[in-house]
Amino acid sequence: MERQFEIIGEALSQALRLWPQPEESITGSRRIIAFRNRLIHGYASISHDIVWSVLRDDLPLLQSQVERLLDSEPDGT
DSSP: OHHHHHHHHHHHHHHHHHOSHHHHHSTTHHHHHHHHHHHHHTTTOOOHHHHHHIIIIIHHHHHHHHHHHHHHSTTOO
């Protein structure tokens, strides 16, 4: 699961470079990227409880916001 969070954070980071709208549309976009950085670089190691709480509490909102963004694009890109 941690690897998937790393991919999500990197994708969001790249998206913000190319298309600034996600920062306004994705709650806590900078926190998501910071979480990715902590996972990648192993800063003081992140507990499984933190990863689980992000999965349980934050991922559903992120998913709905990304789906909404994708639906708002006329050509799906």
